[in-house]
Amino acid sequence: MSSPHSGQWREHFAGVDLPVPVLGGATLTGINFDNAASTPPLSRVRDMVTAFSDLYSSVHRGTGYKSRLSTEAYEQARELVSKFLGVDEKDQVVIFVKGTTDALNRIAAEEARLNGRQVLVTEMEHHADLLPWRHRGDHVMVGLSDEGHIDLEAIEHALKSGDGKISLVAVCGASNVTGFVSPIHEVAELAHRYGARISVDAAQLAPHHRIDVRPADDPGHLDFLSFSGHKMYAPYGAGVLIAPRDFFAGAPEVMGGGAISIVTWDDTVWADLPDREEAGSPNVIGAVALGVAIETLLELGFSEMLDYEVGLGGRMIAGLSGIPGVSVLGGLEPSTGGTRLALASFVVEGLHHGLVAAALSHEWAIAVRHGCFCANPYVFRLLHMNRDDVAEVEGEVTAGRRKALPGAVRASLAPYNTEAEVDRFLEAVRQVARGRIKATYEQAADGTYSPAGGWPRITSPLHAVVKH
Ligand SMILES: Cc1ncc(COP(=O)(O)O)c(C=O)c1O
DSSP, X not given: OOOOOTTTTGGGBTTOSOEEEOGGGOEEEOEEOBTTTOOOOBHHHHHHHHHHHTTOOOOSSOOSHXXXXXXXXXXXXXXXXXHHHTOOTTTEEEEEESOHHHHHHHHHHHHHXXXXXXXXXXXXXXXXXXXXXXXXXXXXXXXXOTTSOBOHHHHHHHHHHTTTOEEEEEEESBOTTTOBBOOHHHHHHHHHHTTOEEEEEOTTTTTTSOOOOOOTTSTTOOSEEEEEGGGTTOOSXXXXXXXXXXXXXXXXXXOSTTSEEXXXXXXXXXXXXXXXXXXXXXXXXXXXXXXXXXXXXHHHOHHHHHHXXXXXXXXXXXXXXXXXXXXXXXXXOOOGGGSBOXXXXXXXXXXXXXXXXXXXXXXXXXEOEEEOTXXXXXXXXXXXXXXXXXXXXXXXXXXXXXXXXXXXEEEEOOTTOOHHHHHHHHHHHHHHHTTOOOSOEEEOTTSOEEETTOSOOOOOGGGGTSOO
């Protein structure tokens, strides 16, 4: 295949050329640099969802034609996920869940039953990979290198001093704040060496990097893996949890129909996996959409897309580094070799992150994220805040003054984004950083900014169907 060119994959993604109203009543083609939050669907996935809606019915126990067809599609989606990740179904099970948060909470709920055990988390984790461990059980948090990377020595030290108490190491495959890609197989080797398992939060990694969970007898194998369809071009409410089959013991965390073999007046016999972990009616359309997304990404060229994204990310980070007053969290290390996603969080000196994000949207039709990206400890650290600084902010926020919350602006790219979009974004940031903000913005009590007089009116398609 010839080397990828800018825009090569754009036609395969839905809704990426939307005219967006901006300041002064004009419209511009929107730029979506908020892919780390959620991605648009692949067009094929969107079309399949429409087509499959005509065929959809309940799965597993229905004898009707549509039920049998839907069951087949649902199980095919499981197979696609399994093959994509190299899962050996003898040792591991593919469970369809709502998303990464749901998956991690399920692991934490099971893990919490094992009294006296600890989960090791890194300071880099998204709240979804921190709070379940913190509030359902016991955890230890290890620090990072000075630049905010995973610190293998710190992990090994914690495992050693855990004296066998640490049963699980929970780590993200890639950070949603810096885009740093974690050495997951090396962390896995360490975890296994000290008798622990590894859980990888692959919400950010799975859409961009090909992951192989590896066989159970490989020291670097991944025991648990979680990711979300909506970050992987299939925003229809399904996600995936890969887990060791022997992990689930006793009653499942979520109980209900479909999870049992038989229920008598006194007894419950749980079904085999995966059914016992998929109580209730599953999200068949979401799972099938995710399966189709995986197949489509493979067909379009997963690794070529990564190469392309790496180039695009490098262009963005190099560009940001040349803008006076802009600093990129985690430094300017480019994404060579796929060690960083095409993602950058940055601060503009003297300007609130919410103001920068509002101006990029309202004046340039550029969608970004701002704030702490559900990874408060990591962002506080990257902003060089000490414990006193954080305590002060905590006091303000607890008193309802959310304006005090610091943060950054995040731009996250996908294969449908183009060099021209990156260049327009860089020009926008350059102008904003120079103070060339045309509109007046007001800050609300929650810290967010909006144009004085309000945002241009949005007409949701639901207006056509909802009677007011
Ligand atoms: C690294 C990481 N983990 C977990 C999550 C949670 O994913 P979801 O909201 O799909 O459950 C996110 C979402 O932003 C994320 O970026």
